[in-house]
Amino acid sequence: MTSALPHKLLAQVLPQFGYAIEDCKITLLGNGLINNTYLVKTLDKTFVLQHVNQQVFNAPRQVTDNADLVSAHLKIKSDNKSYPLTPIYQLRSIDNKNHVKVQGQYWRSLHYIPQCYTLESITSIEQASVVARAFAQFTAALSDFNSAELAEIIEHFHDLSIRIKQFQQALASATDTLLVAAQTSIAFIQSQQTFIDSIAEITKKLPLRVTHNDTKINNLLFSKTTNQPVAVIDLDTCMPGYVMHDFGDMVRSCCPSIAEDSPKLDNMSINFEILTALTNAYIEGFNGSLSEIERRSLILGIKLMPFMLSIRFLTDFLNGDQYFKTTYASHNLVRAKNQLQLYRLFCQQEALLTNIVLSAPTSNTPA
Incomplete structure (x- = not known):
């Protein structure tokens, strides 16, 4: 469990996506400068949990709604073999929303693609x-x-x-x-x-x-x-x-x-x-x-x-x-x-x- 956020806050967020914190292993993911991002592992599921930074994005619902629209369009293209990459999509909350709100803060969950890595600079x-x-x-x-x-x-x-x-x-x-x-x-x-x-x-x-x-x-x-x-x-x-x-x-x-x-x-x-x-x-x-x-x-x-x-x-x-x-x-x-x-x-x-x-x-x- 990362110490970057209080345990009790995560304990309120995760159930809204259908998981109890006791059943989750949570680690910090990436080194982004804007949002706090975590990798969540359960016995049968691995997903990304992200806190949307409202100081940068003062309309967080627009961020999640935009992402839904873009991902849906890319999925159609991917299914039609006209987009060669994998679309990233947001998971739904237990209320079928693309976000949850806890203590005035917005959170979202995204699907996780395994066996991948990121790079910080181009070397070739x-x-x-x-x-x-x-x-x-x-x-x-x-x-x-x-x-x-x-x-x-x-x-x-x-x-x-x-x-x-x-x-x-x-x-x-x-x-x-x-x-x-x-x-x-x-x-x-x-x-x-x-x-x-x-x-x-x-x-x-x-x-x-x-x-x-x-x-x-x-x-x-x-x-x-x-x-x-x-x-x-x-x-x-x-x-x-x-x-x-x-x-x-x-x-x-x-x-x-x-x-x-x-x-x-x-x-x-x-x-x-x-x-x-x-x-x-x-x-x-x-x-x-x-x-x-x-x-x-x-x-x-x-x-x-x-x-x-x-x-x-x-x-x-x-x-x-x-x-x-x-x-x-x-x-x-x-x-x-x-x-x-x-x-x-x-x-x-x-x-x-x-x-x-x-x-x-x-x-x-x-x-």
Whole structure:
């Protein structure tokens, strides 16, 4: 039994899913930063129990309802052999609900896929290919799902115009000390209006899809037998979005040579072999269903995601570190500078990025 939560709370939660705590072995599962997740084993059942973080997800019913809709659609595709991965689905409570509420907190249960593992980083071109293809297949399988049916879990999550407004508000209220410390980064962001305008222009033309919005390698389950992806997990942020966001965030998290909070900016480089593998597999994973404008938007997405994250880090720094967890006073400023450097490197390689994206093969082989 893990000590992370009181025994008496779990003793109230588990019976609502049909189990007595005395019959369960409970261990912490994964290392997620948002929700507390547990593996529950009984004599005849193994499942996942998760406490939904209401500080991040202030409408938890929307999270569980969205997940039900996405999973149901993916199951239809899987049954029809048009989705090669395994859908993750939520188990029902004894009242046939997709959640339970105990002491004002929301809990849910999810089915468990055995003999699987997760990875924290990409270490090979082959891994890059299978990761990108899996996330593309996930989005492609949801291409005929009406994204308007999903709630926007985190409003304006990837809306650059809103992030700019929040940044401007932070500038207006920040102390002189913080403004001086961030002066160089502030000036650079303010000099990028042409890029900001280009994002506003293309988003008027892009189709909304159901996107995952957290396309890190640790949101894939891999088979211990085949070492291939089995399932896309963590559907909490599935909502209407653009493919350039998912692709850009995947590239941002997989291709730099240093961690996103490293201050050693001179050591930063981009692994273009990994980036090319990600690009080729991602485009192939749509099996010809990616429109031309979406394909071209991937070039902007590569630059957009570090640029937008740098604004979020800098905004939080100017606001006194209210959102992101920090371990020292200038942590968010270091993160902002790191992501701005990544954005600069991508901008410097615009021609190469364009060539990689536009020359990537498009698969016509059925998934």
